[in-house]
Amino acid sequence: MNGPHDVGGQRGFGAVAPEPEQREPLFHAPWEARMLALTLAAGALGHWNIDRSRHARESLPPAIYYGSSYYEIWRRGLETLLADAGLVSADELMTGQTVGAPALTNRPALQAAHVVPMLAAGSPYTREPPAPARFAQGQRVRAINDHPTGHTRLPRYARGRLGTIAAVRGCFVFPDTNATGDPDPQWCYTVVFDATELWGRGADPRSTVSIDAFEPYLDPAA
Amino acid sequence: MTGHNGLMPADDHEHEHEHEHEDHSELSAIAARVRALESVLIDKGYVDPGALDAIIETYQHEIGPRNGARVVARAWTDPDYLERLRSDATAALAELGYGGRQGEHMVVVENTDDIHHVVVCTLCSCYPWPVLGLPPVWYKSPAYRSRVVIDPRTVLAEFGTELADDVQVRVWDSTAELRYLVIPQRPAGTDGLTEDQLAALVTRNSMIGTEVLAPAGPAETEPS
Numbered sequence: 001m002n003g004p005h006d007v008g009g010q011r012g013f014g015a016v017a018p019e020p021e022q023r024e025p026l027f028h029a030p031w032e033a034r035m036l037a038l039t040l041a042a043g044a045l046g047h048w049n050i051d052r053s054r055h056a057r058e059s060l061p062p063a064i065y066y067g068s069s070y071y072e073i074w075r076r077g078l079e080t081l082l083a084d085a086g087l088v089s090a091d092e093l094m095t096g097q098t099v100g101a102p103a104l105t106n107r108p109a110l111q112a113a114h115v116v117p118m119l120a121a122g123s124p125y126t127r128e129p130p131a132p133a134r135f136a137q138g139q140r141v142r143a144i145n146d147h148p149t150g151h152t153r154l155p156r157y158a159r160g161r162l163g164t165i166a167a168v169r170g171c172f173v174f175p176d177t178n179a180t181g182d183p184d185p186q187w188c189y190t191v192v193f194d195a196t197e198l199w200g201r202g203a204d205p206r207s208t209v210s211i212d213a214f215e216p217y218l219d220p221a222a
Numbered sequence: 223m224t225g226h227n228g229l230m231p232a233d234d235h236e237h238e239h240e241h242e243h244e245d246h247s248e249l250s251a252i253a254a255r256v257r258a259l260e261s262v263l264i265d266k267g268y269v270d271p272g273a274l275d276a277i278i279e280t281y282q283h284e285i286g287p288r289n290g291a292r293v294v295a296r297a298w299t300d301p302d303y304l305e306r307l308r309s310d311a312t313a314a315l316a317e318l319g320y321g322g323r324q325g326e327h328m329v330v331v332e333n334t335d336d337i338h339h340v341v342v343c344t345l346c347s348c349y350p351w352p353v354l355g356l357p358p359v360w361y362k363s364p365a366y367r368s369r370v371v372i373d374p375r376t377v378l379a380e381f382g383t384e385l386a387d388d389v390q391v392r393v394w395d396s397t398a399e400l401r402y403l404v405i406p407q408r409p410a411g412t413d414g415l416t417e418d419q420l421a422a423l424v425t426r427n428s429m430i431g432t433e434v435l436a437p438a439g440p441a442e443t444e445p446s
Contacts, residue, residue, distance in 0.1 A: 008344035008395065009372040013365040016380045021426055024358055026282055031253040034260055036281070036356070037274035045268060054346055070347070070362045072252055075259065088262055096258030102266040112272035119280060122322035125399040153397045155344050157371065169327070172399055188398050199372050207391040209371050212398035 001149050002156060004065035005058035009157045009199065035071040039078050044118065046106035047085040051179035055151040056080040127185035129171035133215070135189055139165045140221035143191070143213065151179035154217040157198055162221055163191040166210060174214055187215040286355035287426035289320050290403055293353055294429065295421035297330075298408045308332075311403070315353060325352035325401050331394065332405040333434070338389050339404050340378065340431030342370045343396040350401035354426060361430065371395060381432040404431040411438045 007013070027033040043053065057077035058065075065073060082088045087103050110118065135141060145160035146152075153175045167190040173183040192210045195203035249257065263269040293315060297304040306314040311328040315321055321328075328350060331339040343349065344367045349357040360366050370377045374391045378384070385391065394402045406428035412420060415438070427433040 005345055007364050007368040010364070010368040013363070013368050016360050016363065016366045016369070016377055018360040018381060018427070018432070019358070021358070026286075026356060028359070029250075029253065031250075031256040033278045033282075034256050034274065037277040038256070038260055038263060038269060040277050041269040041273050042263060057346070066364070069252075070359070075252070075256060079259065082263075087268060088266070092262045093255075093259060096261040098262055098265040102268070105268060109268055109270050110273045111270055112276040115273050115276035116280060116284075118323075119277075119285070120322040122324070122326040124326045126327065153345060155395065155397060157344075169398070169400055172327075175398070188400070190400070192392075195372075203372070204375065204391065206388075207374060207393070209393040209395060211395045212400050214398065 001055075001058065001151065002147055003058040004060065004062035006156050008155045032071040035074050035078075039074050040119075041110045042078060042082065044107060044110040045087070047087065048081050049173075049178055049181075050123070051151055051173075051175040052181075053077060053081060054175075055179045056084075058151070125172045126170050127173060127183060129187065130185060133168050133171075133187045133189075135165050135168070135187075135215070135218065135220070137165050137168060141165060141189075141191060141218040142221050143211075144217055144219060148176065150176060152176050152217075154213060155211060158191075158193060158211050158213070161193055161197050163193040163197070163210075166190045166192045169212065172214070174216070176214075176216070189213055189215070189218065191218065281351075281356050285352060287353070287429065288421070289318075289355075290350070290353035290426070290429045291421040291424035292417075293318060293320065293403065294405055294424045295417045297405050298420055299417050304405075307405075320352040322352050324348070325350045327400050328353075328403060329400050330403050330405055331392070333407045333431070335407075336388070336390060337392060338378075338385055338431065338434075339392050339394060339402075340370060340374060341394045341396060341402045341404060342367055344368070344371055345395075345397060348396035348399075348401065350403050353403055354429060358426070378432060381427060383433055385434075404429050406431075406433075406435050409435040409437045 057073050060073065060076055068076065079093050083090060089100060092099055140162065142162050143154060143158045143160060169188045169190060171185045172188045174186040177184040190210050191213045192208050195207040195209060196205055198209055264271055297307055303314065307330045311330045312321065315328055333339055347357050347362040349361060366377065371393050374393050375385060396402060406424065409423060423435060423438060425433055428435050
């Protein structure tokens with residue numbers, strides 16, 4: 001969806017103000033660390049995947065999204081996911097007081113001893129390809145110009161633009177459908193665009209920008 | 223801190239209470255909401271407090287940019303390892319014990335005299351956790367995400383990185399599940415250093431691509 005998260009090329013956010021690397025704390029308040037941990041632990045219950053989770057965050061109203069710090073966006077996203085899954089109620093989230101009985105979860109609560117193995121295992125997103133790859137390295141392709149209302153990982157700045165397949169990366173779960181529970185595996189390609197193709201005559205003629213694009217995002221260049 | 227623009231009074235209030243003291247101070251609005259969330263999830267048996275602590279502990283002490291620095295130092299000193307990184311970075315990182323969450327599918331890109339790579343996620347905050355840890359605030363900020371794709375040289379200059387005009391800038395937008403690690407150029411004057419000494423020179427930002435590494439040795443002691 002054309003949500004507030006899709007900021008590539010947008011103006012008005014000002015200069016980047018990096019904190020000095022050696023002095024930057026990992027968390028800027030204790031609640032940020034708790035929010036990270038809650039998000040990972042709740043995710044382990046198995047009620048949503050990474051694409052559903054991203055979609056919950058990018059569906060926040062723009063004024064809320066831009067007015068919230070990073071982990072605040074995570075909090076709002078997690079509350080949406082928990083409520084949608086029927087695991088908690090809005091009242092419980094507001095008061096911190098449990099009212100209803102616990103729901104039956106898809107997986108048991110993550111235990112401390114399983115944290116390191118879980119993080120080390122990760123969640124590989126590659127799948128067996130249902131068909132051969134449609135595109136090959138070096139091929140010219142044009143990104144589709146679609147504006148879906150659901151989740152997508154094709155950024156707006158690349159839509160309709162002409163690029164070149166730089167690498168065939170393998171077959172992965174397709175975010176657009178995975179966000180609603182259907183992994184529908186698709187080939188994924190790194191597509192390189194000239195900066196001038198994306199940003200026009202004022203762009204650095206030698207710079208490039210690449211995206212990792214799923215096969216349904218691409219058409220062969222005519 | 224990103225994006226506090228006055229739209230949300232609760233967040234403005236929070237800034238007055240940035241420093242929490244768990245025992246006695248008033249909790250900020252956001253800290254109170256997170257505490258309420260944690261209470262309910264623990265109370266319902268959905269999360270285990272020990273697991274929460276273990277997650278935080280892991281990212282505070284075990285998984286961070288020193289991992290990536292070790293990879294870079296190995297790549298600089300072992301051509302066979304560099305070749306394995308090029309052909310299958312995920313497997314080559316696993317040799318050093320690095321992999322898993324948010325690093326399931328890794329790619330390395332190498333800076334040269336002619337090409338400078340820089341990594342972003344314009345859509346959220348995708349970042350190679352097993353080798354760099356959790357992303358810094360600036361990497362997640364709309365300022366970086368919006369501008370590095372359209373105006374990379376200006377953004378790099380904001381990090382103090384000035385590239386020659388004839389260097390090509392390649393921006394990698396992490397829009398799928400591939401995660402990118404930049405292998406910075408090995409600084410001049412490091413010929414005699416051990417792998418550990420080399421790793422100590424590698425900054426996190428150089429592995430994202432917003433910095434180049436300064437020459438080592440006497441240059442460090444010269445007034446800048």
